[in-house]
Amino acid sequence: MxxxxxxxxxxxxxxxxxxxxxxxxxxxxxxxxxxxxxxxxxxxxxxxxxxxxxxxxxxxxxxxxxxxxxxxxxxxxxxxxxxxxADARADDAHEMIRIRRDIESRSMVRVLRRFGSLLRSELSETIENMKAAAMQDDVYQLTLYDRAFHLNLFDAADLPSVRPMLQRCLIHNHRFKILNSGSQRDLYETAVRHEAILDALAEGNAKKATAAIAHHVTTIAEFGPDITEEDI
The missing domain is CATH 1.10.10.10 (Winged helix-like DNA-binding domain superfamily/Winged helix DNA-binding domain)
Known part of the structure; x- marks a missing residue:
């Protein structure tokens, strides 16, 4: 040949x-x-x-x-x-939310070291994309942007070996919420509530940012005010 x-x-x-x-x-x-x-x-x-x-x-x-x-x-x-x-059990969903809370909360100090105007702009754009998906009542597209928001934010912590764990938790948290929230879920509110995280990061306050992400992850309407309150 x-x-x-x-x-x-x-x-x-x-x-x-x-x-x-x-x-x-x-x-x-x-x-x-x-x-x-x-x-x-x-x-x-x-x-x-x-x-x-x-x-x-x-x-x-x-x-x-x-x-x-x-x-x-x-x-x-x-x-x-x-x-x-795979099954979608509440026990699994609860444990993954606890894992998410710990991973994302503990990353905030590292995230703030790299948080700047570029990342803030990218995250703001993702929130706007979430809002647009919500206005179109596209719950799946909203979850993709939601996932992108959290993963992009976490990437600033520079913990690549942990990232797949967070990604898996996000996938299962979103799936469980979709399968169990029905028509009662306010998609636009789901998008807007990410802004509190961005505001806390913009202030450069690690303690406030950590509290904001922890509150965001654990306050899920389908489970009540805070499904991990028994851990605190």
Whole structure:
């Protein structure tokens, strides 16, 4: 095989790999949305062949997406039994909120060391995007912006090994809230309440910022005023 033919083959393989990765991401995004919104309810069975037919892709592509969803804790892949949508239990949700509170609260001192006009502008824009999603009654898009707000803020703490833990907590907190809040949830208020965190950070007061993020994480209407008040 000539070098030219080899280069063409390698280029074709690379392009095919990119297409496969892009398709896998599409399957992942769509399935995550359906799981978060309850279209695929807790404990529902996921059949790889059916998903592959639906998206017009290979089962290996679907498998890649399911592995990513498994890493998020949204599906369970059981040997010889198949793949199931993970349960959404209150006990798990409560514990993850406690973990979130500790991770985000303890990061505020580090965040303030890097908090400046650029990060503030990015976070303000994300809040505006949340408000727009709320006005469109798009709860899933709002949760994506909500997740982006908290992860972008946490990135300033420069704790990359902890970030996946926070991301997983955010995913499950949002999923549980969506599945259990029904039509009573005020989406616009969900967006606006992030502004208190930004205001506290802008003051440069670590104690106030820590209190603001802790209050934000633990005050969830579906559970009452503060679901971790017994810990304090």
């Amino acid at each position: 000539t070098n030219e033919n080899l280069d063409k083959q390698q280029g074709s393989t690379t392009a095919s790999g990119r297409r496969s990765a892009k398709r896998s991401l599409t399957v992942y995004d769509d399935l995550q949305r359906e799981i978060m919104l309850g279209v695929l309810p807790p404990m529902a069975t996921i059949v790889e062949m059916e998903i592959a037919e639906r998206f017009g892709c290979s089962q290996s592509t679907v498998r890649e997406a399911l592995i990513a969803l498994s890493n998020d804790g949204l599906v369970e892949r059981r040997s010889h039994r198949g793949t199931f949508v």
